[in-house]
Amino acid sequence: xxxxxxxxxxxxxxxxxxxxxxxxxxxxxxxxxxxxxxxxxxxxxxxxxxxxxxxxxxxxxxxxxxxxxxxxxxxxxxxxxxxxxxxxxxxxxxxxxxxxxxxxxxxxxxxxxxxxxxxxxxxxxxxxxxxxxxxxxxxxxxxxxxxxxxxxxxxxxxxxxxxxxxxxxxxxxxxxxxxxxxxxxxxxxxxxxxxxxxxxxxxxxxxxxxxxxxxxxxxxxxxxxxxxxxxxxxxxxxxxxxxxxxxxxxxxxxxxxxxxxxxxxxxxxxxxxxxxxxxxxxxxxxxxxxxxxxxxxxxxxxxxxxxxxxxxxxxxxxxxxxxxxxxxxxxxxxxxxxxxxxxxxxxxxxxxxxxxxxxxxxxxxxxxxxxxxxxxxxxxxxxxxxxxxxxxxxxxxxxxxxxxxxxxxxxxxxxxxxxxxxxxxxxxxxxxxxxxxxxxxxxx
Amino acid sequence: xxxxxxxxxxxxxxxxxxxxxxxxxxxxxxxxxxxxxxxxxxxxxxxxxxxxxxxxxxxxxxxxxxxxxxxxxxxxxxxxxxxxxxxxxxxxxxxxxxxxxxxxxxxxxxxxxxxxxxxxxxxxxxxxxxxxxxxxxxxxxxxxxxxxxxxxxxxxxxxxxxxxxxxxxxxxxxxxxxxxxxxxxxxxxxxxxxxxxxxxxxxxxxxxxxxxxxxxxxxxxxxxxxxxxxxxxxxxxxxxxxxxxxxxxxxxxx
Numbered sequence: 001x002x003x004x005x006x007x008x009x010x011x012x013x014x015x016x017x018x019x020x021x022x023x024x025x026x027x028x029x030x031x032x033x034x035x036x037x038x039x040x041x042x043x044x045x046x047x048x049x050x051x052x053x054x055x056x057x058x059x060x061x062x063x064x065x066x067x068x069x070x071x072x073x074x075x076x077x078x079x080x081x082x083x084x085x086x087x088x089x090x091x092x093x094x095x096x097x098x099x100x101x102x103x104x105x106x107x108x109x110x111x112x113x114x115x116x117x118x119x120x121x122x123x124x125x126x127x128x129x130x131x132x133x134x135x136x137x138x139x140x141x142x143x144x145x146x147x148x149x150x151x152x153x154x155x156x157x158x159x160x161x162x163x164x165x166x167x168x169x170x171x172x173x174x175x176x177x178x179x180x181x182x183x184x185x186x187x188x189x190x191x192x193x194x195x196x197x198x199x200x201x202x203x204x205x206x207x208x209x210x211x212x213x214x215x216x217x218x219x220x221x222x223x224x225x226x227x228x229x230x231x232x233x234x235x236x237x238x239x240x241x242x243x244x245x246x247x248x249x250x251x252x253x254x255x256x257x258x259x260x261x262x263x264x265x266x267x268x269x270x271x272x273x274x275x276x277x278x279x280x281x282x283x284x285x286x287x288x289x290x291x292x293x294x295x296x297x298x299x300x301x302x303x304x305x306x307x308x309x310x311x312x313x314x315x316x317x318x319x320x321x322x323x324x325x326x327x328x329x330x331x332x333x334x335x336x337x338x339x340x341x342x343x344x345x346x347x348x349x350x351x352x353x354x355x356x357x358x359x360x361x362x363x364x365x366x367x368x369x370x371x372x373x374x375x376x377x378x379x380x381x382x383x384x385x386x387x388x389x390x391x392x393x394x395x396x397x398x399x400x401x402x403x404x405x406x407x408x409x410x411x412x413x414x415x416x417x418x419x420x421x422x423x424x425x426x427x428x429x430x431x432x433x434x435x436x437x438x439x440x441x442x443x444x
Numbered sequence: 445x446x447x448x449x450x451x452x453x454x455x456x457x458x459x460x461x462x463x464x465x466x467x468x469x470x471x472x473x474x475x476x477x478x479x480x481x482x483x484x485x486x487x488x489x490x491x492x493x494x495x496x497x498x499x500x501x502x503x504x505x506x507x508x509x510x511x512x513x514x515x516x517x518x519x520x521x522x523x524x525x526x527x528x529x530x531x532x533x534x535x536x537x538x539x540x541x542x543x544x545x546x547x548x549x550x551x552x553x554x555x556x557x558x559x560x561x562x563x564x565x566x567x568x569x570x571x572x573x574x575x576x577x578x579x580x581x582x583x584x585x586x587x588x589x590x591x592x593x594x595x596x597x598x599x600x601x602x603x604x605x606x607x608x609x610x611x612x613x614x615x616x617x618x619x620x621x622x623x624x625x626x627x628x629x630x631x632x633x634x635x636x637x638x639x640x641x642x643x644x645x646x647x648x649x650x651x652x653x654x655x656x657x658x659x660x661x662x663x664x665x666x667x668x669x670x671x672x673x674x675x676x677x678x679x680x681x682x683x684x685x686x687x688x689x690x691x692x693x694x695x696x697x698x
Binding site: 281404408411412413415417418438442 | 468470474476478
């Protein structure tokens, strides 16, 4: 672990936002320290080029929390972030989200694209994504997934980008977010009510967003974004202006935002962190329960569990869908970020347990009977996050009971793969069956 | 011709190559040293079986000493003596309330226990209940074909024994402050000689209820078939106090 002070710099940003911009209570505890999940996960999203869905009641800081974090991590003045946000409404069009034809050139018979700020800058915020009709949500699928934005015959690719989308709870004007789009979000977090006392303070401290405004630099940035130079050159020029804004923030507010090379260095350090064996086995155990079906080979949303199945006590019996391959990627991405931030040399089981509820909450489709059983339970979290935290508790319990045997089973699996003649270990968990399937797949 | 053969070989080997290089999905565990341990379930089963063997052995010793001819007469002295023998063996066993329930089922369902005699079995189960660490004991006996006699004998203060199912004769006799709840019916002589505590029978109760009881309360959710000679204490039938009461006379049946 490099001691270059980046962790302190990022924690400084967390503290600055927590103390001055986004007042809220800490709601998660990791290794004895308490944090606010909305700020912490947004920081990790911005650092790890992730995708975050922020849910909550109207007016509880979903969008502003993302704006503050992005402004500090990407050195962008708030005015530019506001000017690049996409708002979800039924009349939203591809032209407003991605780009439009250059009408002047079109009159001259030339085809050229005027890209939107949203598609160009690394910070992408979609406000009220669930007000986009379901048919129009697919417009942003590719951009959200890979960072490539296509219009007419042109394309720009964002090398560095992160996405924040906000969603209100269901009301008359909202649509459901389509499953493929939901799955693309790495985490879901709630921007919560801060409590009556902090809310009162927020009411008193108006215009706190002025702290991160800089009208002159905002105009400069808009000018560059509108210019006709190549996208690569634009990125360089944007970076120069952003650095100037970063220096301004450092001087005026005493907190240092991250420059591009800082972010790249941080990502390199994060990527070097790997899961220790317990974190590894725990994650496999979780994935096995979220995808296993003894009768049908795997979970499928169109198939229902058999009555009297041996695995009734496991999560596979409580859910409808199968975990996607994006889930382990999200878990590792955010656990890496968290381990790095806490200056740990490896990703351990605590990092995994901390991030799993947020990576899982939006991805699980629970059976109706489970929802009706648990919806009235006393809780602090929104229902999907509460259910995911219960998942972590259940898996932790099972892991405590079986960890050594499970690691033995995986180690024996490895030895069989290396050519040793051994029998795979038996055990009462879907993961043992999955190990056998992999071994059988190798032998056939 | 040669060229075409070698081309084919190349083609085959290029197809086979990726198969050999199949990725080990357990690579990270390559260096993990496997411990020769049993799975937790095995350990639980083994330890439960060891405890059950000890409990069973105690019961067999009780039968050997107290029911040599496989005949056991319910008399004051025989009950006291059987209880003392049971106490002697039970004190040395580390068991839980769950083990008592397992023993009740083992009495009927295993070949390892040669015979079930409801009297000594009840005394033994009562001693198990009285000496177990837990304060609340729950016995699901509704699936047993035999009604066990003497359940709740000398149940001490602070213990609560809940029986799901019917009990036989002499239920809760000599109760010493504990609380005995029977979810089904209880037969004759229930609560006989009890000193204090509470017996709650959810359904009906037989003859001689509370014979020589010296204190405590008996609540019956259904009907009381007959009261015994009660010295002191209270008997309720469907929330109505039937003893002491002017209508009831000892030894009169309904």
